[in-house]
Amino acid sequence: MSNKKEFVNGLIEKIESDIKEGLDEQVFINDIREKVEEYITELIK
Amino acid sequence: MKATLKLENIGQKEGKDILTFNSGKLTLIKGRGAIGKSRIIKSYALVLSFPILSRALMDEAIKFGIMKDAKTEFSPLVNSNNESAVIELNYDDISKRVDLSIDGEITIDNPGNEEFLYSSVVMRTSRIQENISRGYSDFSWIVNELSLAKDYETVLVIVNSYIVQIEKKKLEIEEIKTEKMEITRKIENLNVSRDELIKEIELLEQEISKIKLNPELKEKRLEIKKNIKAFQADLDENEKDKKKLEKAIKDIEGNINKNADRIEKNRLQIISLTKEKEDLKEITVEKIQNEIIEIKDIIAQYREELGAHNNNPILKLKDLEIKDEITCPFCHTGKLIPEKVQNEKEEIEEKINEVKTKIKKENGEINNKKKRINEKDKIPGIIKEIQGLEDESFQLMKSSDNFKNKIDGNSKKIKACIKAIYSDKDQLKKLNDNLAVIVESIKKDEEVQPLFDEKSEIDKNLGSVERQIKDSEEKMESSNIIKLFNVDVKIEKSSKVISTLNDVFTELKDHLESQIGEQKGGAANKFNENIKNLIKELKFTEFKQVSIDLENYDLKVIRNDNTIQSINSLSGSERGIIASLLQICAKETYLPEIPFLVGDDILMDIDPVRREVFFDYLKKLAQKNDWFIILTQVTDEDLTITEL
Numbered sequence: 028m029s030n031k032k033e034f035v036n037g038l039i040e041k042i043e044s045d046i047k048e049g050l051d052e053q054v055f056i057n058d059i060r061e062k063v064e065e066y067i068t069e070l071i072k
Numbered sequence: 073m074k075a076t077l078k079l080e081n082i083g084q085k086e087g088k089d090i091l092t093f094n095s096g097k098l099t100l101i102k103g104r105g106a107i108g109k110s111r112i113i114k115s116y117a118l119v120l121s122f123p124i125l126s127r128a129l130m131d132e133a134i135k136f137g138i139m140k141d142a143k144t145e146f147s148p149l150v151n152s153n154n155e156s157a158v159i160e161l162n163y164d165d166i167s168k169r170v171d172l173s174i175d176g177e178i179t180i181d182n183p184g185n186e187e188f189l190y191s192s193v194v195m196r197t198s199r200i201q202e203n204i205s206r207g208y209s210d211f212s213w214i215v216n217e218l219s220l221a222k223d224y225e226t227v228l229v230i231v232n233s234y235i236v237q238i239e240k241k242k243l244e245i246e247e248i249k250t251e252k253m254e255i256t257r258k259i260e261n262l263n264v265s266r267d268e269l270i271k272e273i274e275l276l277e278q279e280i281s282k283i284k285l286n287p288e289l290k291e292k293r294l295e296i297k298k299n300i301k302a303f304q305a306d307l308d309e310n311e312k313d314k315k316k317l318e319k320a321i322k323d324i325e326g327n328i329n330k331n332a333d334r335i336e337k338n339r340l341q342i343i344s345l346t347k348e349k350e351d352l353k354e355i356t357v358e359k360i361q362n363e364i365i366e367i368k369d370i371i372a373q374y375r376e377e378l379g380a381h382n383n384n385p386i387l388k389l390k391d392l393e394i395k396d397e398i399t400c401p402f403c404h405t406g407k408l409i410p411e412k413v414q415n416e417k418e419e420i421e422e423k424i425n426e427v428k429t430k431i432k433k434e435n436g437e438i439n440n441k442k443k444r445i446n447e448k449d450k451i452p453g454i455i456k457e458i459q460g461l462e463d464e465s466f467q468l469m470k471s472s473d474n475f476k477n478k479i480d481g482n483s484k485k486i487k488a489c490i491k492a493i494y495s496d497k498d499q500l501k502k503l504n505d506n507l508a509v510i511v512e513s514i515k516k517d518e519e520v521q522p523l524f525d526e527k528s529e530i531d532k533n534l535g536s537v538e539r540q541i542k543d544s545e546e547k548m549e550s551s552n553i554i555k556l557f558n559v560d561v562k563i564e565k566s567s568k569v570i571s572t573l574n575d576v577f578t579e580l581k582d583h584l585e586s587q588i589g590e591q592k593g594g595a596a597n598k599f600n601e602n603i604k605n606l607i608k609e610l611k612f613t614e615f616k617q618v619s620i621d622l623e624n625y626d627l628k629v630i631r632n633d634n635t636i637q638s639i640n641s642l643s644g645s646e647r648g649i650i651a652s653l654l655q656i657c658a659k660e661t662y663l664p665e666i667p668f669l670v671g672d673d674i675l676m677d678i679d680p681v682r683r684e685v686f687f688d689y690l691k692k693l694a695q696k697n698d699w700f701i702i703l704t705q706v707t708d709e710d711l712t713i714t715e716l
Contacts, residue, residue, distance in 0.1 A: 031572055035579050042584070046223040056230055060557065063234070063573070067559040070569050 034066050073667070075163035075700055081151040082159060083111030094715060095163075095667055098691045099702045103711035109704040113193070113672040114138050114149060115159045116702065119170050120668055121188040122180045128217065129186045135197045136189070140176040145425070147176045152424070153382060163667070163700075174428070187218055191663040194655045194671035194703075201674070204651035207640030212592070212625035215599070218662040221591035228584040234577045238570055241556060245566050248551050252563070255548050262541045269534040276527045283520055289510050296507045300500060307496035314489040317482045324475045324482075331468040331475075338461040338468075345461075349454045352447055360441050367441070371434045378427045384420050386413065595662070596620040603657045610653075610689055618650060627654075648678045652686060656693070664697065671703040691716050 038059070045055055073095040080088045085108050093099055101109045118138040124130050133139040137148045150157040150172050159170040168182045190199065200214070216222045281290070381387075515521050554566050561569055600619040607615055617630040629637045629650065642650065652674065659669050669690075678686065694701040 031576060035576050038576070038580055039583055042224075042227050042580075046220055046227070050223045050226060052226055052230075055227070059230065059234075063557050064559050066576075067556055067561065067569055067573070070572060071559070071561050071565050 034062075038062065073164055073698060075161065075668075077112065077115060078158070078160040079111070079115055080159075081154040081157040082115055082149055083108055083151065085111070086151050086153055091713070093700050093702060095698045095700050096695045097701070097715040098687060098694050099700065100714045100716065101702065101704045101711070102707045102714065103709060105706060107711045109706075109711065110137075110672050111149070113195075113670045113702065113704060116161070116668060116670045117189060117193045118149065118178075119159045119161045119168050119180070120184045120192070120666060121186050122170060122178060122184050124186045124189070126186060126217070126222075128213075129189050132189050132199060136193065136195055139178070144176070145429075146174050147172050147178075150174045175432070185663065185666060187663055188666055188668075190214070190217055191658045191661075192666060192669050194652075194669070194674045196673060198655070200654050200658065201651050204639060204647050204654065205644075207638075207642075207647070209626045209628070209639045211620050211627045214658065215592045215595040215620065215625055218658065219591040219595035221588050221595070224584050224588045224591060228581065228588065231577055231580050231584060235574070235581065237557075238574050238577060241554070241566075241570050242574070245554060245563065245570060248554065248563055249567075252548060252551060255544050259541060259544050259548070262537055262544065266534065266537045266541065269530055269537060272530050273527060273534065276523055276530070280520055280523050280527070283523075289514055293507065293510050293514070296503050296510065300503045300507065303496050303500045303503065307493060307500065310489050310492045310496060314486055314493065317486045317489065321479050321482050321486075324479050328472050328475050331472045335465045335468050338465045342458050342461050345454050345458050349451055349458070352451050352454070355444060355448050357445055360445050364438055364441050367434050367438055371431055374427050374431050374434070378424065378431070381420055381424045381427065386417050386420060592625065593622055596622055596625060599657060599661045602661045603653060606653055606657055606660075606689075610685055612649070614646070615650075618653060645679060645682075649682060652678065656690075660693075667697065667699045669693075669699060669701045673704055673706060687716065 041058065041062075045051075075093045075095065077091045077093065078088065079085075079091070082089075084106070091112065101112055103109055114137060117136055118133075121129075121133070124133050124139070130139065134141045140147050146152065147157075152174075155174050157172045159172070161168045166182070168180065168184065171179045195201065203211075216225070511524065515524050552563055553560050554563055555561070556566060556569060556573075603618050607618065614631065615629055616632050616634065619628055619630070620626070621628055627639055627650075629639070629642065631637060639647065639650070655671075655674075656669075690701050690703075693699065
């Protein structure tokens with residue numbers, strides 16, 4: 028997870044799958060914020 | 073393939089209608105104005121597009137008259153004399169049913185595709201028709217809305233907001249780092265000054281010690297100084313302990329307050345639940361049933377009133393054109409005054425709406441009463457909830473008692489600390505007094521006096537420098553943490569984190585921009601290719617090409633002499649042709665999998681020769697794709713449905 032490439036690919040995968048399934052903007056915003064917070068926590072460990 | 077459309081209470085027509093259509097045909101629904109042609113097209117539009125979630129498409133649906141806007145009270149599709157309506161469509165092995173209520177609520181058992189509205193419904197008010205007739209050349213919206221570009225753009229806005237926040241945080245980190253560097257420099261300079269002052273003091277003390285002093289006094293002074301140092305250390309330790317204990321008490325008090333708040337909350341909730349329980353005990357099925365019967369009587373009265381209004385002969389005049397004073401069509405004797413008739417009609421319609429609203433309210437009241445009967449079952453649950461709250465409050469009170477005991481223990485320890493502090497201070501005062509007496513005695517020596525004065529001055533400066541060092545170190549400590557997206561990050565790690573996040577979101581931005589470009593370009597290319605074939609098929613000689621520019625997504629028309637024209641410079645008839653071309657092309661390009669293309673009152677602006685060419689093309693198109701193409705056409709006759 029702390030690998031940058033892995034994190035970017037994970038986010039791209041999420042964007043593509045959310046758009047494919049019909050994007051819910053508010054849910055997407057919350058998910059991204061959660062993922063970014065988790066990623067920062069990993070980075071500072 | 074056959075399509076069966078069942079309509080119940082749709083538009084001006086009450087009751088049921090069953091209409092059958094064949095695929096591979098162009099079907100024309102012909103008839104006079106206001107005879108019920110449009111309701112068929114609107115029914116197709118709703119059943120094949122609902123649910124509609126995009127704001128832009130919702131506006132389109134309101135314009136088409138298939139959904140109500142926030143300001144309107146009643147559904148535009150439900151017959152005004154009825155509470156509800158139904159649309160059912162069956163084709164191939166697909167079955168769809170839409171239920172509509174008079175207040176605008178819509179439910180569907182098998183969802184459609186909202187993009188059907190842009191691509192497959194042609195009305196004078198549809199966006200392509202309106203844009204072309206107004207001469208707007210910007211068609212970026214169509215490649216956006218009918219591809220995934222709109223979703224990628226939504227995500228891009230979110231990603232850009234992160235990039236902006238990252239930039240702000242970068243600046244904030246830089247500012248904090250600069251400030252920390254300044255503080256570090258300041259501390260270094262202060263340390264140098266402190267070392268210099270200590271050195272000066274040492275030199276002075278050496279000088280003082282060289283001068284012959286009473287050896288007893290000298291020894292006593294050293295001993296007192298040693299004791300002062302020891303008591304000072306003890307005092308510092310005791311004050312530190314006292315502060316720690318005071319903080320602990322404050323934290324415990326906070327917990328006690330939290331418990332007290334929770335207990336109070338529970339108490340109020342218990343009162344409210346007990347009342348609810350008592351109220352529920354009072355409920356009797358018989359009483360509520362009597363109340364429901366009373367309400368039903370009131371509704372029956374309203375319905376009678378509604379019937380009287382609906383049967384008012386004035387309402388039957390609604391299809392007549394009342395332009396001049398005419399003889400009353402009912403009694404054939406009196407004269408009707410148009411303005412008066414119109415006013416009276418409006419008043420009756422207003423009364424009908426008022427009565428309907430009252431019936432709806434009373435029906436709602438009946439539902440509430442019915443629910444109330446079942447609410448009695450809630451009593452055991454409420455008793456359990458009250459018990460739970462009481463247990464929780466009891467545990468909280470017990471926990472608060474433990475906290476209070478801890479506070480008592482800590483208070484005793486604080487008292488002991490205070491006692492020790494007083495004792496230390498007392499000792500220090502005595503020692504300092506003794507030292508002062510000795511120093512005074514030493515000072516009496518004229519040679520030593522100026523050295524002591526100088527030393528005292530330097531001591532003062534040293535104290536000030538040490539205070540400044542302490543303040544700067546505290547400031548340094550407080551600026552050690554920064555919040556990055558709700559996570560506390562140490563400042564020395566923050567630059568690396570923010571730079572990584574910047575790389576992440578920049579990469580995401582590049583990906584999204586490339587996807588948007590691909591989506592828009594792909595949609596525009598597909599559209600251009602189809603419209604090129606369409607012009608060729610229709611053998612239109614005045615236009616060489618109509619295309620969406622791949623740079624700015626403007627619609628351009630290229631004539632046979634290679635001159636490029638924008639939409640607003642075309643004639644009205646040419647615009648009509650272009651709008652129809654685009655609409656057919658949008659259907660072929662973006663939603664060919666839904667086999668319906670419906671249009672209401674279109675192609676009328678185009679000259680009869682061109683219209684025939686379009687009809688021929690649509691016939692072939694329906695045949696080629698096995699589509700249902702259904703259009704309305706205004707004539708002077710009764711309603712007929714013809715297949716071509």
